[in-house]
Amino acid sequence: MRSDGRKLIKKTDLLPLLIIVSVTFLLLFAFSGEKPGYAEIYHNGELIRTCSLDDNGDIYVCGGNVRLTVSDGGIFVSESSCPDKTCVRTGRIHTGYQSIVCLPNKLLVKISDDNTNSNDIDVIM
């Protein structure tokens, strides 16, 4: 109790305060937490499809010449018509600095996520 007789925190203050604090923590959690990535699939330089890495299943692209498989939070080329199979050998990708390229089929698959930070890898070679 203060000398003017006014309570430090009134009951009516508590409800909006509680809502504001709850929303704050929810938003902070939503923006800072680990978010699932998604794959962007480009053919001839054009984005033809995006897919969540939370899903599982096969995707056929490039006129059916390439089969992409999404599983366990990653994506990989499971079958390709190209002669060199470099895209198949690239294996499974799952983070923002990785990509799959199939030059004969003009295919690019890359991961888009917001989980990168300064400790992440800039380039793989």
Added chain:
Amino acid sequence: MNNLAKLKSIPDFLLITAAAIIISSCQPDNRNGAAEAEGFCFGTFISVKSFTDDNNSDAEKMSENAVQICERLDSVFSRSYTENANRLIDQDGCLKECLTTTASLNDKYGDGVNLTCGRITSLWGISSPKPAVPESDDIIKALGFIEDTGYHNGDLKDFSDGVMLDFGAVAKGYACDLIYRGITEDLYTGSEASLAGKNSCQIVSMGSTTLLCGEKPDKSSFKVAVKDPASPGGDNYLGIISCAQAFISTSGGYERFFVEDGIKYEHIIDVKTGYPIKTDLTSVTVIVPVRAENGGILSDFLSTLIYIGGTESLDRYLGDTEYYVIAADINGFIHKSRNMPEDMFSLKNEVYSYAQ
């Protein structure tokens, strides 16, 4: 405290604080301009990321210009695959610069990389959709068209009839050199903006060749993962390079090859035999600090040359101070430059160990 005293109550203060946290947590980070550009050049995928302190417009210009340089060079170099050397037109002097720079590197380091190997590489169809083992007679004939890269000081019309050039060994490195010149000489924006120096950053990835330029927005060092040559598709990298701005090239036979009758043929051809090289190294990475002249060509040239030479000729390169080498051999040993800073390379793969 005077300002705080103006608030009617502590809850008001808490409400405003909470609201401020919400607003700030929802704002995107706009402290730096950032832009990406991509393209298919030199038979590989090119990815460019640029960062500037000012705005996205400069970063966009930087990224777009880097890809345009690659596309322009790719069209210049690709003509050499279908045209004899003495009929090529070198409009802006790129071919001559590549030939003379490579020739000077041949004089200094050795002649394992020869740009007049075009007839042999096209015979193997290494870059074509259907590579195949040629007839041995055809290989012998093609070897007759090998000349000294610097024989005519880059004057194309003096090459013998039938000689064809293949710039594959240095094309990406040369593109990195031109991109780097563009940044440091402020050729992109034509402004006094931040591109010339520490306030901009560009990461150009061309698969086996990379340019790391400037300083990252968060001031941390660049981090480059080197693929495990035994398992290039996995997350299990050979190691991580941590460095300041540099040209980096990696050579190996683990990604580009073809198999015929159960035999694996790598894409790097020995210009002395006409057949894919045989080496006891599985991966060679060369890091050239950007202060080196033509550092892009140098890193490309050396990674190929050292890979071709194998462990037998490796030692002389490990002692040089102009660049750094990380080489893996078939026995799982890692050889690195003797002057390499302790924190530049961290081995991340327990299958490998440092050579004694």
